[in-house]
Amino acid sequence: MTDQTELSQVTDTKIVKMIVFAIGVQEYCIPILSVREIRGFEKTTTxxxxxxxxxxxxxxxxxxxxxxxxxxxxNVPPQADNPRRVVVIVESKNGIVCGLLVDRVIDMADIDLNDVQAVSEESSCLGGLVLVDERMIGILRLETVVGQLVGDTVSE
Amino acid sequence: MDDILQIFFQECDEQLQELEGGLSALSDGVSEHETVNAVFRAVHSIKGGAASFGLDNLVRFAHVFENALDGLRSERFAPTHDVVKIFLKAMDVLSDLVNEARGGAAVDPARVAESHAELADIGATGSQASTAPTAAGEDAIPADFSPVPMDFEPVPFDFDFGEEEEATPVASPLVVTFRPHDALYQRGDDARNILIGLADIAHACGGEIQTLCDRTTLPPLADLGVDTSYLSWRVVLPAEVAEESAQAVFDWVSDDCDFSIAREAPQVDPSMTDPSVADPSPEPDDARARPIEAPEAVSPVPAEDEHAAEPPRTTPIPAPLDLHAGAQSTTVRKPEQASIRVDLHRIDDLMDLVGELVIAQAAIESLSRRTDPAGQQELLQSIGSMQSLTRDIQDAVMAVRAQPVRAVFQRMQRVVREACSMTGKEIALTLEGEDTEVDRTLIEKLTDPLTHMLRNAVDHGIESTKARIAAGKPAEGRIVLSAEHRSGRILITIKDDGAGINRQRVFETAVKRGIVPADAALSDDEINNLIFMPGFSTASTVSDLSGRGVGMDVVRQAIQSLGGRITISSTPGRGTTFGFSLPLTLAILDGMLIAAGGSTMVIPIASVIETMIASRGDIYALPNGRNVISIRGDCMPLIPLATALKLPGAPSHNHPAAPPRDALDASVILVVENESGARAALIVDEIRDQTQVVIKSIESNYRQIFGVSAATILGDGSVSLILDVSALVASAIGQIDGKPSNIRAELAA
Incomplete structure (x- = not known):
């Protein structure tokens, strides 16, 4: 199922280490175990x-x-001139590797999955919201994003 | 233990290949002693290995097989056509049994039993004398091949065949008695040597010897003559040992020794076998200790290491007799152990080159510190030599990866054999150029298309025996499967001497199936190519073997996905030839670097026919807004590459797909051709370079992109796309002429 439920089974205590990053003003996080590395944004091939x-x-x-x-x-206005933009290289459970361009990486957080409030249906890319240090953080559902990347075809 | 079992299975694959090769040679009438021996050895090794792993089914069958082959080896009967046929069938069963032991599909017991009976028959007819024992011993495996307990160290495969004795089942043990003369000792020989010889024979048959020393003539110590021989021995050998082999032990001492060799009833005088009477003298003790050393002597230990490094067989699972093999067997196939066997000198060559590379690197490093012009010049030279070194290393690595197509080709013998037995046709498959080497990734992917093509050749290509005789052809059909290198590609041809493609019928069927309109005017070649259309089948009756209309298009897809093309030539009444032309490797490609729409891209050089500057006069605008260009009278669609790929950097014009004619004047165009010879002209911004690129998959982390076959990494580390010329040309042609685009694309692709 989702990242959170699976990880919780592994750890027993429902606390998962997440990496927190910002897109525009909103903060998001993904489980740190799915992150392979973080690197600077470089020119991509179209x-x-x-x-x-x-x-x-x-x-x-x-x-x-x-x-x-x-x-x-x-659907957030991109900040093309932001020098702190980095690419978080992630690997999905089925082995697909891709990069996520984020505006800046903030920190790491231990997130208790019991505190996560579901906000939308299963297939959405947002797995829920959680409150950390008075900030609302969205939990990004990686499998949905990667699934779309691999499956979406834009016809000619 | 599993590791060792794996080695055994790899070994089996190799032995089966050997067996296949040997039996093919036999069926071609080559019945040299060495061939027969090789065949025998292969089966024997499988049996020996299987016994040590307790694979009963395999052992039982291999044993009967071996017995039958033994008749051939001892020339009790000749390798006639029928005999070889039975052996080939048995080989298929054997390979299925190996596969079963490996965890594959279970083998139909009826098939095993049938082949079993046939082999037993051969064994029996071959040796009238031993008919009864063969029949009796057919199911009872001799004790020496009963499964060994697993805590045992597995008995390594017995390669030392020369010492192996004929395993004619004989009920009673062989008793050898001998008494050396004084002369034997005077010559410096020793009774011990004879005992060791006998122990070796016994051991080769898997048994032990019982030795008894007769001391009755030994006088009291005081009367003992120092150089007189007093002792005699009685040695009981296992029943499997042939008398002749025991006789051979005495070949060199027959003048200096009294000896007798006889079969004796198993009931031996108890006093004689009583261990307590065993001879106290050191010699026989030595001899008894001998069998323990023997395994080391018989089986070269390095052999095991060697097999560990053995190349994996591409398809351990024999392709199921299924029409959809091409599409399905990939899912059935288990992951292969990734190891290959490589000629040592190729590794050495590579090592030499790497050594040179290290030296060249050091030279460049030291030259780079020099600032004077001469130093700069030398630096450039060094870099130049480094480039050629890199190229050499690349070639060397490719050579390491290269493997002969033999493994795949030999498997095809079985495919044809089985197809023949299903269709009741007599067909001989001839293999040519099996030593041709190709990259191993390619070899693995060739099996399915070839299997399908050969089944098809048997089922549709070759006529029935009756029709052949009526047409004045030899009753036995011929299929030639050959491989050769041709201008940097490998060419595989499948040639049959059947009736050829009936174009009239192909066309009618295609019309009936709605593949082409009834009024389409197609050339002979286009009609031939119709058989690769999806959903096409000319066979009026759907046979078990082929003829459901899937398959040929799967073959074409498979070959095209390997970057290959298929050609057909067919003469009515004379036969059909299919040719697969494939790149030697799937890893590296010669490409032309071009720029379009702000991106640098790679076009496979093999598909570029020419490059030129367009002149306005040659360009014709079509009513639908597209353009065609005439190059020396040849009309072809003109595709602005950036627009075709919808690249953001494409120049924006009124019509998105076709810039006005004037704008195209003096633009750089590449004339490209797809596999079947359809051409198109691509407009690019610039031609940058010609280079070799390493092919990287883009789909593994993304999805398929129209017009792009893969990607590569350029010298500056950036990603560049490799264009799929076939798709581009096909879609361009589809847009140009009025024919339904899918049909045109299919024909063109």
Missing amino acids: LPFAPPYVCGAINLRGIILTVIDLAIYL
Whole structure:
């Protein structure tokens, strides 16, 4: 199912370490175990017929992967001139590797899954909201994002 | 233990291949002693290995097989056509049994029993003398091959065949008695050597010897003559040992020794076998200790290591006799152990090159510190030599990865054999150029298409025996499967001497199936290509083997996904030839670097026919807004690449797909061709370079993109897309002419 439920089974205590990043003014987080590395944003190669939120392809030590502009994906105005923009390289459970372009990485947080408030249906990319230090943080459902990346086809 | 079992299965694959090769040679009339021995050895090794793992079914069958082959080896009967056929069938069963033991599909017991009986018959007819024992011993495995307990160290495969004795089942043990003369000792020989010899024979048959020393003639110590021989021995050998082999032990001492060799009833005088009477002298003790050392002597230990490094067989699972094999067996196939066997000298070559590379790197490093012009010049030279070194290393690595197509080709013998037995046709498959080497990834992917093509050739290509005789052809059909290198590609041809493609019928069927309109004017070649259309089948009756109309298009897809193309030529009444032309490797490609719409892209150089500057006069605008260009009288669609791929950097014009004619004047165009020869002209911004690129998958982390086959990484680390020329050309042609685009695309692709 979702990241959270599975991880909770592994850890027993329902606390999951998440990496928190910002897209525009809103903060989001994903489980830190799905993150492979974080690197600076570099020029991508444009891919034909790609959905608008796909920036293009980059070369990660010989592997070719696509970078998703999360701002466009989440319908937030992108900050093209922001020097703190980084690419979070993530790997989904079925082994698909892709990069998430975020405006800035904030910190890590231990999130108790019992505190997560569901906000939408299963298939949405937002898994829920959680309150950390008085800030509302959205939990990004990685599998949905990656699933769309692999499955979405924009016809000619 | 599992590891060792894996090695055993790899070993089996190799032995089966050997068996296949040997039996093919036999059926071609090559009945050299060495061939027969190799075949025998293969079955024997499988049996031996299987016994040590307790694989009863396998052992039982291999044993009967071996017995039958033994008749051939000892020339009790000749390898006639029928005999070889039975052996081939048995081999298929054996390979299925191996697969079953490996965890594959269970083998139909009836098939095993049938082949079992046939083999037993051969064994029996071959040796009238031993008919009864063979029949009796057919199911009872001799004691020496009963499964060994698993805590045992597995007995390594017995390669030392020369010492193996004929396993004619004989009921009673062989008793050898001998008494050395004084002369034997005077010559420096020793009774011990004879005992060791006998122990070796016994051990080769898996048994032990019982030795008894007769001391009755030994005088009291005081009267003992120092150089007189007093002792004699009685040695009981296992029943499997042949008399001749025991005789051979005495070949060199027959003049200096009294000896007798005889079969004796198993009931031996109890006093003689009583261990307490065992001879106290050191020699026989030595001899008894011998069997313990023997396994080391018989089985070269390095052999095991060698097998560990053995290449995995591409398809351990024999392709099921299923029409959809091409589409399905990929899902059935288990993951292969990733190891290959490589000629040592190829590794050495690679090592030499790497050594040179290290030196060249050091040279560049030291030259880069020099600032004078001469130093710069030398630096450039060094970099140049480094480039050629890199190329050499690449070639060397490719050579390491290259494997002969033999493994796949030999498997096809079985495919044809089985297809023949289903259709009742007599067909001989001839293999040519099995030593041709291709990249191993390619080899693995060739099996399914070839299987399908050969089944098809048997089912549709070759006529029935009656029709062949009526047409004045030899009753036995011929299919030739050959491989050769041709201009940087590998060409595989499947040639049959059947009736050829009936174009009239193909066309009618295609019309009936709605694949082409009835008034379409197609060339012979286009009609031939119709058989690759999805949903096409000319067979009026759907046979078990092929003829459901799926398959040929699957074959074409498979070949095209390997970057290959298929050609057909067919002469009515004379036969059909299919040719697969494939790149030697799937890893590296010669490409042309071009720029379009702000992106740098790679076009496979093999599909670029020419590059030129367009002149306005050659361009014709079509009413639908597209353009065609005439190049020396040849009309072809003109595609602005950036627009075709909807790249953001594409120049914006009034019509998105076709810039006005004037704007195209003096633009750079590439004439490209797809596999079947359809051409199109691509407009690009610039041609940058010609280079070799490493092919990287883009789909593994993304999805398929129209017009893009893969990606690569350029020298600056950036990603560049490799264009799929077939798709681009097909879609361009589809947009140009009025024919339904899917049909045109299919024909073109």
